[in-house]
Amino acid sequence: MSPSAVPAVEARSVTKRFGPTTALDDAGIVIAEGETHALVGRNGAGKSTLVSILTGLQRPDGGEVLFGGRPAPSVADRDGWRRTVACVYQKSTIIPALTVAENLFLNRQAGSGPINWRSLRSRARELLDQYGVDVDAGRLAGDLNVEQRQLLEIARALSFGARFIILDEPTAQLDGPAIERLFTRMRALREQGVTMMFISHHLEEVYRVCQSVTVFRDARHVLTRPVDDLPHDELVAAMTGEDASAYLSGRTAPAGGNVVLSAEKLTLGERYRDVDLTVRAGEIVGLAGSGSSGKVGLAETLVGLHAADSGTVTVNGVRPRPGDVAAALRAGLGFVPQDRHKEGFVPLLSVEENATLPIARRLGRFGAVSPRLRRAAAERMITQLDIKTTGPSQPVKDLSGGNAQKVVMARALADDPTALVVINPTAGVDVRAKQALLGAVEAATERGAGTVLVSDELDDLRICDRVLVMFHGRVVKEVPRGWTDADLVAVMEGVGGQ
Known part of the structure; x- marks a missing residue:
């Protein structure tokens, strides 16, 4: 990102407390327009709390959040948040009993009159075709596999007009070929100007799909670096505060037993x-x-x-x-x-x-x-x-x-x-x-x-x-x-x- 470029997303000096627990302590992140930026850290590092703040579910106790240089919507402005950011969680929010089309346009199926189901399915097919999601708009969402549900959630998020998507452990339940297809889709979205924050515990994925990475540890920001400039062992050390070699297995192969x-x-x-x-x-x-x-x-x-x-x-x-x-x-x-x-x-x-x-x-x-x-x-x-x-x-x-x-x-x-x-x-x-x-x-x-x-x-x-x-x-x-x-x-x- 050039010095004059305005970040797509910026959280400055964010602090969040839950009773005596400090979930974020003067932490922040800066994500450039159109990049895929990884956020990594141990459980309890503050990642989930930052996501809740970046999606408007929580109000920070201190600091500020900016999108494109402008202040984030108020917590009460849910439509404003949907137009700004979307999150695809590890646990699907798709409703299994509804069709693909109904999930895509949930709570916005029609204006003031009755629902035109033919029009709804047609709009859904156009949206699915636009983002390359190969599923039948009339199919029950409960019949989709994990990969299809995730792509459906991405398409739904983009349909609100959001150009910033948070992907929270998107590969946790996918096999190798499905992960490759997801990464291909992510690269295509990036070429269309979509900005993404990628959260994963699989560090090799960070190197494969992200341009930059931010590390949180113990509720604080530790570092932000281009992935090409950050060796794997150094990344692990930043996450844990310890040398990565401490985690190598010392077990030797057994002699054989019953x-x-x-x-x-x-x-x-x-x-x-x-x-x-x-x-x-x-x-x-x-x-x-x-x-x-x-x-x-x-x-x-x-x-x-x-x-x-x-x-x-x-x-x-x-x-x-x-x-x-x-x-x-x-x-x-x-x-x-x-x-x-x-x-x-x-x-x-x-x-x-x-x-x-x-x-x-x-x-x-x-x-x-x-x-x-x-x-x-x-x-x-x-x-x-x-x-x-x-x-x-x-x-x-x-x-x-x-x-x-x-x-x-x-x-x-x-x-x-x-x-x-x-x-x-x-x-x-x-x-x-x-x-x-x-x-x-x-x-x-x-x-x-x-x-x-x-x-x-x-x-x-x-x-x-x-x-x-x-x-x-x-x-x-x-x-x-x-x-x-x-x-x-x-x-x-x-x-x-x-």
Whole structure:
């Protein structure tokens, strides 16, 4: 940005407090017209608070926000905010029961008269064509996949006239090809003059799609730099305040042990076919592949969420009844599901209640849970996983994403499982939380558990002793430790298998 150019977005010396907590402390950001600017930082750094201020949901206690050099609309002027800025959140705001067209023009379907449905669908098709969103305007939004819902939200945001879009963890639930399509769309929007703020915990994405990056740490602005001038290790150090080398895994490959988890000739419809898998005590086996590879379906079958059409699963020498999660857990298996919000925890229950669910039977007599024993168990887990909470009684819904995921991990490890299945454990969490979660997996493995780790993140898979790559429902290659990104991605995309 030239010295005379007016920034598209500028937050100056913004401070925001919630009671005794300072969420933003004299922080700011400057985003040039037409650039894609990353905002990164650990959970609790102040990113979400800044987003709420930049979208008019919160009023800052100090400082100011400018768009194109002009003061932001008043908090009460919702139409003014919609014309200025839009946010595509990680959790979709699309209403599943409405059609695509209805979602696009929600609360503005018509003027004073009745709704002209034919005209509404026609306007929706024009808007979708304008921004290259290939979905039927009359289709129910609930039938769309994650990628289509995100593109629908972007099109809806732009339809208000906003030229500044905030993308909050847009890739967290997308596979590799869908991420590439999203990035292609983002580059096209940038060429049309759209300014974007990109929030992601996947730092490699920052380097691929952004021109500048701003780092927040502990509610304050730390640095703003062009991404081309900022080495990866320096970026991590700015986010954490520590040297990135502190997070390298020191675990060595195991010598071999008893088989604790195995699958033989597993087949489930078109999701995967004839899969064999063996996991030994002290071993971490990765599962990699695209979203359509079958890796998640396979992992969910191992824990009993699906019953395979054919084949067997064995846990510690026992064959749990297919499709029976409770039987798999009784056999000694721990599980971290793909979606913590839907499957990982009960939001209204406390940290201690969620974390101790698998061991409730051991925390009292005659079917009654001892509050003292439950709290003591939860406090140990909080310490071991460094869960940032006001105490064991805090509801999980009030925790940050990274700390909520730590509660899910604590629950999976509560009964000291001898086999562990973990799906995308670091999705949507910050650098430090990632290290804590992966460290917990390594610690369980060092205690003798055998682990299956499914992840879309290559960095997660580096702790694995070997990685099984799936492509179109089959295991196409086993890759030993020491692979390069290019090697693994080539196999995942179907060009490097055996």
